[in-house]
Amino acid sequence: MVKEAIAQKKIQPGGTFVEASSGNTGIGIARLAGELGYKAKVFVSKNCSREKLDMLKRYGACIEICENSHGMLDPQSTQYRAQEYAQKHTNAYYTNQYCNQANLQAHFETTGPEIWQQTAGKITHFFAGIGTGGTISGTGKFLKQQTPKIKICGIEPKGSVLSHYFKYGCLPVDDIPMERIEGIGRTFVPEVFDAAHVDMIYQVDLEESKHNALSYYKQQRELIGFSSAAVLAGLETHIQQHTFGKDAIVVLLFADHGERYKQVLYPDLPHTESSYGIV
Ligand SMILES: Cc1ncc(COP(=O)(O)O)c(C=O)c1O
Missing domain, CATH: 3.40.50.1100 (Rossmann fold)
Structure with missing residues (x-):
């Protein structure tokens, strides 16, 4: 942009x-x-x-x-x-990331090709959180051009409007308060979000996402960002409803690192003022 x-x-x-x-x-x-x-x-x-x-x-x-x-x-x-x-x-x-087609285009030109190359064209499923929709729409557009049968799965917090819009083509009538997961979830439909490149959208729970962040840290010793933890919760929902074939190559996009959410996601870990450096 x-x-x-x-x-x-x-x-x-x-x-x-x-x-x-x-x-x-x-x-x-x-x-x-x-x-x-x-x-x-x-x-x-x-x-x-x-x-x-x-x-x-x-x-x-x-x-x-x-x-x-x-x-x-x-x-x-x-x-x-x-x-x-x-x-x-x-x-x-x-720059208006919600309406700026250069947002989607950047993911079409960079994120999509990078994932395609790194999976040697074998990716079958792509999961990403939706904020503006630029990541999922641009990456999804590129990946679907390579292999139309790929499944593009979006994640948003409970109360966000995009899964309803995706299913019914209109905003929900009920005004349910949106759970706050930084980076994802909207109360309006951003112009950049292009449903044509998306197959499904899962709504996830805030507490479940927080819980996933901690379990991931315990298993992998990695701090993941808030929306990344939500993507894991979305994957779990997907697994409850679908089975992956034996050749499935699933890519989860973790938009950022847990260092940026130490106080909200990892309050019990020691804090270091100088450790916010990962971009
Ligand atoms: C942490 C985090 N997760 C997810 C997203 C959503 O990405 P997009 O706006 O491309 O949908 C953003 C956007 O900035 C973000 O900062």
């Missing part, structure tokens, strides 16, 4: 990239913007983990904490405030 904006001259040298982010896209934008001589202003919801806020600061982002991320119609949302900021300031560009 950053490179596309610069190439298309949507922003001039030294300008400010503006984004509404649960943290990670903001971290990526702040880092790249800084390297290329631009500034970054990131609007995050108040649920963003302290570790991610620390990283944003380290990459020089200017941070605004917002009440929620409920979409453009809510003036208190990250998206509304980011768009408003970009409109009111000169040489500020709102």
Whole structure:
């Protein structure tokens, strides 16, 4: 999104990239913007983990904490405030990951081919959390072009609207509060989400996801991110409903590392202020 904006001259040298982010896209934008001589202003919801806020600061982002991320119609949302900021300031560009086709395209050009090469074209199932939908739509589009029978499985928290939209083509009537799993789940359908490249979406439980993070740590000695733990919960739901053939090659996309959620996911592990470095 950053490179596309610069190439298309949507922003001039030294300008400010503006984004509404649960943290990670903001971290990526702040880092790249800084390297290329631009500034970054990131609007995050108040649920963003302290570790991610620390990283944003380290990459020089200017941070605004917002009440929620409920979409453009809510003036208190990250998206509304980011768009408003970009409109009111000169040489500020709102990357808008929810509507920006460069988001999907990046996964089509990088994540998809990388997975295809690393599995030597043998992948049969792909599981990823859905936030903007860029990862699953772009990666799914690429993988389905290689092998249409591949199964593309999305994961979202309970109360998110995408699985209902996926099944029925409309938003749910019941207003069930969405469980907070950083990076995934939406109360609106992002333009970037393209259901044509997805086969199923599983809703997962917050507590089950937290439990999975801890069990994974005990078994593998690896700290996984919140949405990664949710992907594991989605895999378990899938296994309850389907069997994998003996040739199944299943790829789970873990979007980030557990170092960014130490306080919320691993409160009993010792904390080290200097260990947030994995990007
Ligand atoms: C931790 C985490 N998981 C999952 C996602 C969802 O990815 P996408 O927005 O491509 O659907 C994000 C998005 O930034 C994320 O930060």
